[in-house]
Amino acid sequence: xxxxxxxxxxxxGRAKAHGVPxxxxxxxxxxxxxxxxxxxxxxWKSGVVSVxxxxxxxxxxxEISGDGSVNANIDKVVIKKPTIKKAVKKSKK
Amino acid sequence: xxxxxxxxxxxxxxxxxxxxxxxTKVAEMKGNQIFNVFDTIxxxxxxxxxxxxxxxxxxxxGQDLPKINSEEGDSVTWTQDYYGAIVSITKKMRKFDLYxxxxxxxxxxxxxxxxxxxxxxxDVLGNGFSASNYTxxxxxxxxxxxxxxLALFSTAHxxxxxxxxxxxIITSNPVLSRTAIVTARKQGLTHKDPxxxxxxVNLDTLIVAPSNEDLAExxxxxxxxxxxxxxxxxxxxxxxxxxxxxxxxxxxTGGTDTSAYWYMCDSAKxxxxxxxxxxxxxxxxxxxxxxxxxxxxxxxxxxxxxxxxYPAYVFGSxxxxx
Numbered sequence: 001x002x003x004x005x006x007x008x009x010x011x012x013g014r015a016k017a018h019g020v021p022x023x024x025x026x027x028x029x030x031x032x033x034x035x036x037x038x039x040x041x042x043x044w045k046s047g048v049v050s051v052x053x054x055x056x057x058x059x060x061x062x063e064i065s066g067d068g069s070v071n072a073n074i075d076k077v078v079i080k081k082p083t084i085k086k087a088v089k090k091s092k093k
Numbered sequence: 094x095x096x097x098x099x100x101x102x103x104x105x106x107x108x109x110x111x112x113x114x115x116x117t118k119v120a121e122m123k124g125n126q127i128f129n130v131f132d133t134i135x136x137x138x139x140x141x142x143x144x145x146x147x148x149x150x151x152x153x154x155g156q157d158l159p160k161i162n163s164e165e166g167d168s169v170t171w172t173q174d175y176y177g178a179i180v181s182i183t184k185k186m187r188k189f190d191l192y193x194x195x196x197x198x199x200x201x202x203x204x205x206x207x208x209x210x211x212x213x214x215x216d217v218l219g220n221g222f223s224a225s226n227y228t229x230x231x232x233x234x235x236x237x238x239x240x241x242x243l244a245l246f247s248t249a250h251x252x253x254x255x256x257x258x259x260x261x262i263i264t265s266n267p268v269l270s271r272t273a274i275v276t277a278r279k280q281g282l283t284h285k286d287p288x289x290x291x292x293x294v295n296l297d298t299l300i301v302a303p304s305n306e307d308l309a310e311x312x313x314x315x316x317x318x319x320x321x322x323x324x325x326x327x328x329x330x331x332x333x334x335x336x337x338x339x340x341x342x343x344x345x346t347g348g349t350d351t352s353a354y355w356y357m358c359d360s361a362k363x364x365x366x367x368x369x370x371x372x373x374x375x376x377x378x379x380x381x382x383x384x385x386x387x388x389x390x391x392x393x394x395x396x397x398x399x400x401x402x403y404p405a406y407v408f409g410s411x412x413x414x415x
Contacts, residue, residue: 001172001398004240008167014251015242021224024247031249031258 016040095187097385103182103195104379107391110199111377118207123339124214127300127407128399129364132371136173140368142166142240142403144254147288164287166253166403167240173372176209176231177394178202180377184386199377202393206375210397212341214369217399218300218356219345221245222262222411230346239401245366246409252287259284263410269305269355271312271319274329277357277408284405294406296357298335302342304352309336335360353412366407368400 009015013036016022022030025046026039038044095103119125148161180202186194212230220227220237224244229235237244241251248260264280267273281294301309311319313336315327343352358366375395383389 001174002236002238002401003170003172004236004238004242005168006242008253009242012253021238021242021244023224024222024244024249027243027247027249027251030251031256 013037095190097383100379100383100389103389104391107182107195107199107379108377110196111203111393114200114203115207115375118204122207122211123337123341124211124369126337127298127358127363128214128367128369130369130371132374133173134372136372138171138173138370138398138400139168140171140240140400140402141168142253144252144287147290164254166287169240169400169402171368171370171398171400173370173396173398175394175396176206177392178205180391180393181388182391183388187389199391203375203377206393206395210375210395212346213399214367215339215341216346217245217367217401218407218409219342219349219351219354221409228347239404241404245401245404245407246411247404250404254287257285257287257289259405261404261408263357263408266410266413266415268353268412268414269301269308269312269410271327271329273410274299274312274333274357277410278332281357281359281408286405292405294359294362294408296359296408297333298337298358298360298363299333300337300339300342300356300358302352302354303338303340304343305355306338309338309355333357351411354409355412356407356409358407362406365402366404368402370398370400372396372398 006015006018010018013030014022016026016036016039022039026044029039029044030036034044124130144164144166147164148159150159152158180198182195182198185191209230216227216229222244224238224242224247226234227237239245243250246262248262249258250261251258260280263273263277267276278296281296284292284294286292299309299313312327313329313333316330317323318325318327342354343350345351373394373396375393378392378394380390380392
């Protein structure tokens with residue numbers, strides 16, 4: 001029998017709940033930057049990726065729906081976070 | 094007729110049959126060639142994954158060596174479970190000297206014990222592509238996840254230090270082929286640890302079910318490129334040093350056909366990923382008291398636990414192509 005440190009894993013967003021692991025698809029979404037809360041709260045759904053922040057860009061064939069989530073194949077979604085350069089430029093302006 | 098006075102010699106005979114059968118079965122097992130099988134006296138065994146020290150620096154003249162801390166990974170506790178069965182030498186067997194039946198009983202229960210252990214190890218691989226619990230060979234629901242709460246094989250294994258992830262699924266779950274093995278080896282050799290440093294995993298062992306035995310042998314052992322008119326040398330020959338054909342990978346407990354699944358591991362390190370801890374190896378014990386008119390109940394029992402550690406040293410494909 002195997003006992004893993006569920007409380008640590010849940011606290012760090014590495015498991016869905018105590019005794020409930022992420023599915024492979026959810027784990028991929030977590031690795032792509034979707035927050036654990038969004039998946040737990042049902043904001044992110046299977047095959048749907050929510051945009052983590054305003055500057056994120058999504059490439060792929062997804063369509064943006066009314067609630068701000070993007071219907072897309074998770075494998076085809078690339079999320080780009082703003083670089084330090086861009087942030088400096090913005091502050092100069 | 095076997096009487097009470099014959100009990101010691103009968104016990105000796107049955108122990109001999111046990112030893113002979115166990116010796117053969119252990120030699121036939123494949124799980125112990127992959128898993129790190131060892132003995133422990135602990136009921137619960139705490140395993141902590143350490144990602145090693147990182148931070149070697151150039152030290153200037155007169156400068157002290159930098160002090161660095163080890164990177165603590167996930168922890169997991171493995172608890173021993175108890176297994177066993179009674180082998181009854183009945184009054185009828187003793188009264189009519191049915192030695193064949195006694196021998197057959199002991200042989201079959203020993204065979205069952207070692208087969209069950211080996212199948213339980215094979216099921217760790219066969220059920221390694223899903224995080225859902227599965228029913229093991231003993232009919233008990235068991236967890237399929239490792240210390241990071243993900244399936245043994247995942248494209249996004251996490252760690253306790255940062256948000257870096259790694260995959261130990263052979264890219265796109267290909268069917269077994271020479272190209273797929275080359276891809277897997279590259280994947281292993283460029284594996285990065287949580288600190289983002291390349292820590293090569295040398296996938297030098299190929300593990301397949303009997304359905305893939307012939308193909309695997311041709312891929313690994315041909316002098317030239319197998320299955321083509323290409324006269325190039327087979328560069329894989331000698332790199333993948335060991336082929337393990339594991340009969341129990343053909344079908345996992347529950348009947349699912351897993352014959353196309355295939356795996357690769359780093360023989361020097363896979364013992365960290367897959368472990369099997371015995372608190373007591375299988376043994377046949379005689380009853381403390383025997384009665385003339387009752388069954389003589391011999392027992393065969395053992396304690397063991399299966400452990401999944403840091404999963405980077407074993408890679409797998411379920412041949413689904415996705």
